[in-house]
Amino acid sequence: MSSLLFATPKELTGWLAGLASGHRVLAPRQEGPSVVFRPRTAEELASADIDALLRRATASPKQAMLPQCETLVTFKSVKDAEDPSKLTTTLEAPIEAEPTVLFGGRPCDARGFVVLDRPYLEGKFKDPYYGARREATTIVTQACPSAFYSCFCNWVGGTPSDREGSDILFTAVEGGFVLEVVTEKGQALVEGAGFADASDKAAEVEAAHAAAAASLNPAPELSHVMEKVASRFTDTAFWDKETVKCLSCGACTYLCPTCQCFTITDEGSQLDGRRLRSWDSCMTPLFTMETSGHNPRPSKADRMRNRVSHKFSFYPERYNGFFSCVGCGRCVVSCPVSLDIRHMVQAAVEGATIEIKDEAPAKAPAAVAEAPEAKVREAAPEVKVPAEAAAPEPAVEAAPAEPAEAAAPAAAEKAAPAPKAQKSAPKTAPKSSTRSKAKKR
């Protein structure tokens, strides 16, 4: 299924405002230095500044399916008046899954849900909480106009216009946006919207996608990354060296669209309370602490090895070569000591770190400069969108610039094809010592 529709900025925000009457609409919102996905009201959306609405979120949208903290079960026990040793217990498992539109994420964010779907929805034990919200959510993704210096979706099988995980993919073109309907869910969302046919803009969309792909740093040779990372499992010196600066703060995992660990706690009394699921992080020392006092991952190096290996070795080994990193770069941007997963992966593969440009060149290549809207959304927040855009949201603060955003490659550089992960199982990856407690993923 694929059809193209055209919407002006005003039509797009008007459509979202209309959807807000029957859906929870999650869209990026500036909050201090952060941009996070929040429920937006019809009034907010109707008057939203489209540039503000399309800012790249600093936090991933995984909370749409996996809230930071949720009640799994409530329990209430009543003692028998005659025999207090007898209890009558009532359990309730509320699942909150209202119809939701997740608007304005990027292709890597949408691909992140494809990563999460496998552990949460495949196999013997399916997660009904995640599953209900996934079912109730329609994902409307914006194709990236250009890459940030921290983006590397092209290393892990993605592109700035990847459709995987999205129900609708929209692309900025002259005067507005072209919406590509990808799934039936997406089709249902645009029924009755009144958008014009945009078949005649297919070439413009393709050019915008090509320009965005060209603005990425080229991908290195990673065809054997799964085996190479696995082969580092016992190389303690390697992980010690790569992790020496790490503060174990967990920012890289909390902001990641694919990190999926949680912990479970009970609160209340023995007779009346609830069981909660909350995000947890494998980068923190207590994550794997067992009741006995034994900790299978006591050092920073152990934990980093697990994080990187999960993304580039364990997960692809289990799921047919699909990486569990989508190259969004949030961990790169947010790490307080500037640890860069790209350097670690490359070092694991080649035994040496690579140079990744972290500053925009003085002059952008012609392909990027000509890309419709490419420079508008990422590199120059002060540039206004087409004239029909509504007034800016009064409460929204100016977006802080990310360091050296949207670094454009030298003109001769082209985005390299995504590396193919190896599908054969690595031979040297021990597993038993990396298992977390049963309550955690």
Ligand code: SF4
């Ligand atoms: S590991 Fe880093 S780059 Fe990869 S998906 Fe997570 S936050 Fe994004």
Ligand code: SF4
């Ligand atoms: S964000 Fe950086 S310092 Fe914090 S746990 Fe991750 S790698 Fe370590």
